[in-house]
Amino acid sequence: MLTIGICDDRPLCRQLLEAFIHLYEKEKGVSFDIYQFGSGEELLEELNKLGMIFDLLFLDNSMKKLTGLETTKQIRQSASMSTCSIVFVTSADDHDQFMQVQPLQVLCKPGTQERIDAILDKALAKNTR
Template identity: 80%
Template sequence: MFTIGICDDRPLCRKLLEAFIHLYENEKGVLFDIHQFGSGEELLEELKKHVMVFDLLFLDNSMKKLTGLETAKQIRQSDSMSACNIVFVTSEDNHEQFRQVQPLQVIYKPGTLECIGAILDKVLVEKT
């Protein structure tokens, strides 16, 4: 099972991304295991507790305490998650700052169905 994490402090943004993913599932006949997190801390805690491994993570950067970039840095230090595909979903213009954690992509919030579909196509091809 292909596992996707969505981490954003705004529930509406998480729901929109999940809706894009479900539309992709229906169109392509695939099924993903999707988990939502309201903060970087919540995501990191879940990773520690359940030794969960994500194939793809959508991270918002502007969250209340821990930013998406800080969360990604900690994820990259984890043995089980260091190779995870990370996509930053942000309204920020400075995409250069994310390069240090080698994201798969940085997209402008909220993303589009086409953009999310292209990302899912790419990671599914890599996985097979």
């Protein structure tokens, strides 16, 4: 079972992503633990305080304080989270800026069911090795 985090400062964007993931769960007969965060700071606080480990993170880049990229740089410094697959969900055109932190994928907002399915397929394949 994958543990998935969704981090976006817009509740509707988080809910849409979670709805895509739930459709995937029903279709494939799998189950995920899904957590939502409203900011990079909130996500980092939970990681530090609770020692949570995520297999897959969907991160918005344009958030109020910490961007998704800044959040990812901090996450990558953590030994327990260094192998976490990260997907940037962004409306930015410049996807090259994300390559420095080796994301699994950069997804243009709002994303589609097909793209989310492909990402979840990849994440599941990576975690069953």
